[in-house]
Amino acid sequence: MPHTRAACSDCEEAVRIETQVTRLLGIDLPIIQAGMSWASSNAALPLAVSRAGGLGVIAAGPMYRDDLAETIDQVRAGTDRPFAVNLPLYRKGVDEIIDLLVEKRVPVLIASQGGPKKYIERFKVIGTVCLHVVAGAEHALKATDAGVDGLIAVGGEAGGHPPPELVSTLVLGRAIAKAVPDMPLILSGGFADGRGLAAALALGAGAAQFGTRFMLSYEARLHDAYRQRLLGASITDTLVVGRGLGMIRVLRNRFTETMSEAEHAGAANEARRAIFAGATLKAAAFDGDIDHGKLEAGQSVGLVGDILPAGDIVRSIARDYAAAIAVLPQPTES
Ligand SMILES: Cc1cc2nc3c(=O)[nH]c(=O)nc-3n(C[C@H](O)[C@H](O)[C@H](O)COP(=O)(O)O)c2cc1C
Incomplete structure (x- = not known):
């Protein structure tokens, strides 16, 4: 299990959970707010998550170039901490958006729905951490060979686009962790809370990504x-x-x-x-x-019973994670 310790000068609860993924991204907690078209196509949600020590993600999918530019500036103005932009590579005008993200030197890119060839070189040279969304072990191997810095594997429980065969995160996560054992891995689909985070880390990931849980935050851009x-x-x-x-x-x-x-x-x-x-x-x-x-x-929508400020969601996941791992039985010698 990863190292948990008190630190983080300006976090209210001063908690850090350090993993390979938090070190890669420069964040305090292995909690990634999923890029969600519309719901996180704004500054408020990613900003609140990044400020609380997780990784906030702006969903660029449905955004016009200028809105996206302004949103990136707003997040930057609100925090020095890392944040990401999620870019579905099939979106209309993707080349123009890639130009913008390079110009803005976004700290982290999360690309989905396509191959890394289209963007990898341009972001590598400016030091952007490149994460790629994958749906299976073969896809994970290809993205790793193409030089991405980390993977996000999405399982069948997920909202939005689950993988074609609907393999559960429980099985998919372990298959990918086995296929690319040294790769920083984030699991996505079904996590929702601190027990979910503990499960993701036990499956071999360095962080969990939470979508549906953050839809039920006040900051999500949702009717x-x-x-x-x-x-x-x-x-x-x-x-x-x-x-x-x-x-x-x-x-x-x-x-x-x-x-x-x-x-x-x-x-x-x-x-x-x-x-x-x-x-x-x-x-x-x-x-x-x-x-x-x-x-x-x-x-996991059925596991969430409240609407909360996004920062409180991050803190409650970290707190519940600590409680969950504290009661796990340790093996003893007979
Ligand atoms: C409303 C909604 C919109 C989404 N939009 C995107 C998107 O634009 N790009 C993307 O890569 N994934 C998208 N996803 C998938 C999420 O990034 C994430 O993988 C998923 O929500 C995780 O599962 P969970 O909802 O069980 O936490 C979306 C999911 C939802 C629920």
């Missing part, structure tokens, strides 16, 4: 109707839809009913694609259309 719907959800209220179309894990609503019906009826690809494309995360997160929008959320 209140969406937040309230998340608050009332149980661990069985999510499902995956859109296999072959960019599958997502979402809460059940009218959109998922229509989508599931089409899938079960074996509807033609074009018909399924039209239903899938007709609903958006923006409609749910921004306009509050919780019936027809894509309500992306992970299974």
Whole structure:
């Protein structure tokens, strides 16, 4: 288990949990706030997380270049601590966004949905730490060979885009830790609390990434109707839809009913694609259309029972982690 000690001059609770990943990123706690389109496409959430000693992540996916530039400046103005930008490589205008992130010399880049070749050289020369999101051991080996500094492995429990075969984080995490044993590894999908963090570190990761937990923070850029719907959800209220179309894990609503019906009826690809494309995360997160929008959320939604300030979430994860590992039985000689 990693070293836990009191330190951190300006953390309220003065706690540090040191791992290979915290050393790589220069943060106090192995707690990464997941990049979430809309929900973390702002300064408030990443800023609160980075200030509390975790890694705050701006989700660049749906942001215009100038908004993103301003958001990066706001986070920088609010803290000296590291933060990251999450960049889905399939997004429209990705080259222009890469230029901006190089110009801004972001401390950490988290790239998803594509290969590292597109960006790695440009960020390496300016000292940006490059993390790459992977969905399996083969993908992890390729990203490692391409020279990324660390990996984020996302398992089947995750909100947003889980891996195609829905292998659980419990199994996927160990497979990747085994495939690339020396690589700094962050596990994502289903963690939500301090016990989750303890589990991630036991599986061989150096940090856990938390998405759904931070959606239930005051700082998440989320319509209140969406937040309230998340608050009332149980661990069985999510499902995956859109296999072959960019599958997502979402809460059940009218959109998922229509989508599931089409899938079960074996509807033609074009018909399924039209239903899938007709609903958006923006409609749910921004306009509050919780019936027809894509309500992306992970299974761990049912483990979260409160909306809290993001800094308190970071601190409670660290506190509960310490309590969880303190009661683990130690092996004894018979
Ligand atoms: C609303 C929402 C939006 C997301 N958007 C992105 C994104 O833009 N880029 C990305 O790499 N992952 C995205 N994800 C996936 C998260 O980064 C993360 O892997 C996932 O939320 C972890 O699982 P958890 O929700 O169980 O904690 C999103 C997840 C959610 C719930």
